[in-house]
Amino acid sequence: MNRRDLIQRIALGGAVLVLMPSIVESCSKSSTGDNGKLTPGGSAIDLDITLPAYSALATAGGYVVVQNIIVINVDNSKFVALSSVCTHQGCTVGFDAPSGDIKCPCHGSVYATSGSVITGPAPSALRAYTAAKSGNIISVS
Ligand code: FES
Structure with missing residues (x-):
């Protein structure tokens, strides 16, 4: 793995961490109605x-x-x-x-x-x- 690959992987991991709370939150709320x-x-x-x-x-x-x-x-x-x-x-x-x-x-x-x-x-x-x-x-x- 070269330096460029390492930086791309770190950036991708950061994006997942940023998105995770909104994913978890959307799963914890449920729509209902009836x-x-x-x-x-x-x-x-x-x-x-x-x-x-x-x-x-x-x-x-x-x-x-x-x-x-x-x-x-x-x-x-x-x-x-x-x-x-x-x-x-x-x-x-x-x-x-x-x-x-x-x-x-x-x-x-x-x-x-x-x-x-x-x-x-x-x-x-x-x-x-x-x-x-x-x-x-x-x-x-
Ligand atoms: S649990 Fe004892 S009266 Fe309800």
Whole structure:
């Protein structure tokens, strides 16, 4: 390898290093729209209720858990999104439509749809997110 080849290889390696962060960044962001993945920037989740995975949200009392967030169709006009991770020991909570409460199957904690604790042992409320429905899309942010 002569000096010229060496300089060309170093220049090529530098170009790869310069481009690498943008390549990695573009791979880490996903477009979504309706598949439940994060939108660019990771600020929202859009759920298309016509898709089988989210069709439970088309009915009052239905809910899904996506990316550690429980999204609930409370009564067809009110949609709620909360952390699905129980603040006691981390079990996944579920929505109990008959009572209208969120319950943890592990030790019996009960939460309101606001996320506040009704019955312990959970020590604190579930984190609340914003959920809004537009057409067949429920956006959580
Ligand atoms: S983990 Fe939910 S009540 Fe214990």
